[in-house]
Amino acid sequence: MDKAMLIEALGRIVGPAGLRHDPVDLLVYEYDGSVDGAVDTASPLAVVLPETTEQVAGVVRLAKSAGLPVVARGAGTGLSGGAVAQQGGIIIALTRMDKIIELNPLDRTALVQPGVINLELSDFTRGSGFFFAPDPSSQKACTIGGNCAENSGGPHCLKYGVTTNHILALEVVLPDGSVIWTHSSGDGMPGYDLTAAMVGSEGMLGIVTKALVRLTPVPPMTAVMMAAFPEMDGAAAAVTAIIARGIVPAALEMVDNLTIQAVEPAYHAGYPMDAGAVLLIEIDGLPVDVEETSHTVEQICREHGCNEFRAATATKERELLWKGRKMALAAMGRLAPNYYLHDTVVPRTKLTATLDRVAEISRDANIPIANVFHAGDGNLHPLMLFDRRRKGDVERVLDASHHLIEYCVGIGGALSGEHGIGTEKRGYMTLVFTEDDLAAMAGLKRAFDPELRFNPEKVFPKGYVCGEVRALRNQARAQQLMATHDIYPM
Numbered sequence: 001m002d003k004a005m006l007i008e009a010l011g012r013i014v015g016p017a018g019l020r021h022d023p024v025d026l027l028v029y030e031y032d033g034s035v036d037g038a039v040d041t042a043s044p045l046a047v048v049l050p051e052t053t054e055q056v057a058g059v060v061r062l063a064k065s066a067g068l069p070v071v072a073r074g075a076g077t078g079l080s081g082g083a084v085a086q087q088g089g090i091i092i093a094l095t096r097m098d099k100i101i102e103l104n105p106l107d108r109t110a111l112v113q114p115g116v117i118n119l120e121l122s123d124f125t126r127g128s129g130f131f132f133a134p135d136p137s138s139q140k141a142c143t144i145g146g147n148c149a150e151n152s153g154g155p156h157c158l159k160y161g162v163t164t165n166h167i168l169a170l171e172v173v174l175p176d177g178s179v180i181w182t183h184s185s186g187d188g189m190p191g192y193d194l195t196a197a198m199v200g201s202e203g204m205l206g207i208v209t210k211a212l213v214r215l216t217p218v219p220p221m222t223a224v225m226m227a228a229f230p231e232m233d234g235a236a237a238a239v240t241a242i243i244a245r246g247i248v249p250a251a252l253e254m255v256d257n258l259t260i261q262a263v264e265p266a267y268h269a270g271y272p273m274d275a276g277a278v279l280l281i282e283i284d285g286l287p288v289d290v291e292e293t294s295h296t297v298e299q300i301c302r303e304h305g306c307n308e309f310r311a312a313t314a315t316k317e318r319e320l321l322w323k324g325r326k327m328a329l330a331a332m333g334r335l336a337p338n339y340y341l342h343d344t345v346v347p348r349t350k351l352t353a354t355l356d357r358v359a360e361i362s363r364d365a366n367i368p369i370a371n372v373f374h375a376g377d378g379n380l381h382p383l384m385l386f387d388r389r390r391k392g393d394v395e396r397v398l399d400a401s402h403h404l405i406e407y408c409v410g411i412g413g414a415l416s417g418e419h420g421i422g423t424e425k426r427g428y429m430t431l432v433f434t435e436d437d438l439a440a441m442a443g444l445k446r447a448f449d450p451e452l453r454f455n456p457e458k459v460f461p462k463g464y465v466c467g468e469v470r471a472l473r474n475q476a477r478a479q480q481l482m483a484t485h486d487i488y489p490m
Contacts, residue, residue, distance in 0.1 A: 001066045003045060010048055010090070013058040018096070020047040029091050032078045033138075035340040035397070039081030039423050044071070044091040051096050053171060053179060053209040060207070061177030063090050069453045070175070072203040074114065074146030077138040079341055080422030082150065082202050086457040092207060094145050100124055101210070108215045109168060114145025114208045118152075121213070130215035133160035136418065137326055145208045151200030153418030155251035155325065156282070158376035160216060162418065164199040171210035172198060175449040179209070197444065202420050203455040205448040219284035222250070223294050224318040225311045227301040228275040232256055232371070234305035235277035236351040239375045241300050242281070243348060247293055251282040252376030253325050259370045259383075262331040269324025272308055279306075279375065280325055282318075328372045329383070335368065336385035340397050343419035344408040348378045357407050358382050365400040367393075379417035380408070406431065421459045429461050438464040 001009070007021050020026060023043070030041040045068070050056045063070045069089030076083055085091050098115035105128045112121060118139040122131040135154035136142050142152065148170065153162045160166075170182045182194035198205055229235040235254055242252065255263070255278050260271045271278045279301065283293045298309050312318045332339045346354045355371065358380075362369040370383040384400060386393040409415065409431045416425060429438060442465050446452070452465060 006062075006066060006068075007046060009062055010046055010059065013062065014048045014050050014055050018049040018051065018055070020049070021045070029073070029076075029093070030084065032076050032081060032083045034079055034081045034084075034422075034424060035338065035394075039084060040086070042084050042086050042088065044085040045088050047073075047091040047093055049093050049096045053173065056092060056094075056097075056173045056207055056209050057177045057179055059090060059092055060173050060175065063453065064175065064177060064451070067451075067453075069456050070207075071455050072145070072149065072207040074143035074149070075117070075138075075141050077136075077142045078146060078150060078420065078422065079343065080150075080416070080420045080424040082420050082422035082455070082458060083146075084423065086423060089453075094207075094209075095143065097145075097209065098143075103128060105130065108217070110213050110215055112144055112211055112213060114143060114148070114211065116144045118142050118144060118147060125215055126218060129218050131218055132213060133157070133166055133216045134163045137329060139326075144211055144213065148199050148208050148211060149201070149203045150418065150420040153374065153379065155253050155280075155374060157418075158252055158374065159248050159250045159284075164196060166214040166216075167195055167199050167211055168214055169212040170195055170198055170208050172206035173209055174206050175451065175454050180206075200420075202422060202458055204445055204458060205454065207454075219250075221287040221290045221313070222282065222284040222318065223290050223311055223313050224321050225279075225281045225283070225294060225297060225309065226270065226321055227279040227281065227298075227306045228272045228308040229277045229279070229301075229305055230275070230307060231305065232277040232355050233352050235279050236355060236375070238279060238301050238304040238306065239351060240348050241304060242297060243376065245296065245300065247297065249281050249297070249376060250284045251280065252374070253280040254278070254371070254373055254375040255280075255325060255328060256371040258335070258368060259328050259331075259372045262334045262370065263324045263328055266331045266334060267320075267323050267327055269320055270310070271324055275308070280321060325372070328370075332370065332383055332385065335370070337387045337389070338385070338393075339370075340384040340386070340401060341419075342380065342382045342384070342401065342404060343416050344380050344405060344413055345417040346378045346380060346408050346411055346413040348376075350411050350413075351375065351378060354380065354408065354411070354413075358404065361400050361403050361407075364403075365396050367396060367400055369400075374417070377417070378413070423458060426457075426459055426461055429459070429464075435464075 069087045071085045071091045073083040073093045095115045097113035099113045102111040136152045147163045151163050183189045264271050368385040373380045384397045
């Protein structure tokens with residue numbers, strides 16, 4: 001099928017208004033939110049913007065008949081290259097599938113299409129006394145479908161869990177164009193938990209077209225506290241002490257002085273400009289519990305060197321404190337033209353040592369690094385600040401990134417807490433997973449997508465996506481062993 005025939009066929013499925021194929025229109029789809037140099041850009045043959053599950057399935061069946069790759073895309077806010085069409089093909093952009101189909105307060109669920117924006121779902125359900133707990137910093141723009149693909153987190157995931165903990169069932173278009181509903185075996189359904197397999201699979205197993213999400217009741221009382229410390233070490237030690245005391249805040253975030261220098265002049269959140277670090281601690285629940293826990297948290301912070309503590313219970317005060325944290329990335333433009341946002345995880349007890357190592361990497365590479373992260377669960381987001389127009393900056397950032405990732409993994413951390421692997425970190429997967437691990441994962445991929453057309457060149461290092469690689473290698477070794485030692489199979 002030549003390109004003209006393909007475009008005509010796609011137009012019949014989604015209509016002229018739902019099709020983009022002009023090279024100028026495709027430029028915006030060559031990128032996601034990743035840093036230049038960390039993820040290669042690539043242009044699709046065409047982009048479709050369906051409005052129904054049937055249209056998605058029709059496009060997938062057409063792509064299968066034409067032997068073309070398919071990449072699902074949400075708002076494009078991802079940071080690991082997951083929505084970039086590395087092998088060309090067709091991008092299915094789901095942003096027009098943006099309806100909240102049903103709200104069920106009795107069951108505490110909502111049925112939504114994948115293009116629903118994260119924050120808009122909580123805004124819609126809050127009037128009924130509920131909210132959607134996973135809240136990435138990009139929640140004003142990112143979509144539920146993208147959250148499912150990347151298993152997104154956010155500040156409130158410390159207490160409430162990441163996306164997978166809030167997805168009950170999914171409608172999914174499979175690589176052959178068939179449509180299925182998954183259900184969670186965790187809720188008593190027999191069989192494999194296909195919902196859990198889909199969430200976090202980065203669009204490699206199927207395309208989500210509807211999601212039944214779990215809603216969380218709005219707590220009776222919420223308090224947000226700001227604790228300022230002269231040094232980051234004291235703030236990190238306070239984080240560990242709070243959790244060790246058995247307190248699980250709704251959120252426990254940290255920003256360093258460099259981040260404060262960017263945020264405070266822009267948004268006036270109330271962070272002391274001379275603080276080495278600021279903790280944001282949110283406690284929610286019954287009023288008596290919130291008040292008691294808040295008092296304990298203040299004591300712990302002061303024991304670890306906090307020199308300024310402020311509590312906010314009024315909505316506007318809380319929103320202002322959070323605005324500084326949520327807008328930290330946007331404020332970085334005040335410090336540098338570009339930044340590379342990392343996403344690694346380390347044990348909480350290793351926070352102080354990790355921050356010291358980040359400072360060393362910053363000095364060695366001569367790159368400013370701002371730290372803003374989910375301190376409660378050890379999910380770090382170092383921001384490496386640079387100017388891509390300056391010769392050598394991108395290369396130095398990528399080299400520094402390599403040292404950071406190796407260190408975090410070496411002390412028992414993880415490659416990603418919420419941004420996914422995509423193309424950005426696929427080459428690092430062997431630092432964490434064995435050959436057998438990767439072969440098993442690739443086997444799952446092939447079970448859903450034997451032709452390897454859904455979101456190719458993502459997650460797996462080159463050579464591992466063929467799930468039978470390890471099995472064939474073992475078979476060859478066994479045959480060699482039998483030939484050498486005259487061992488015969490039973």
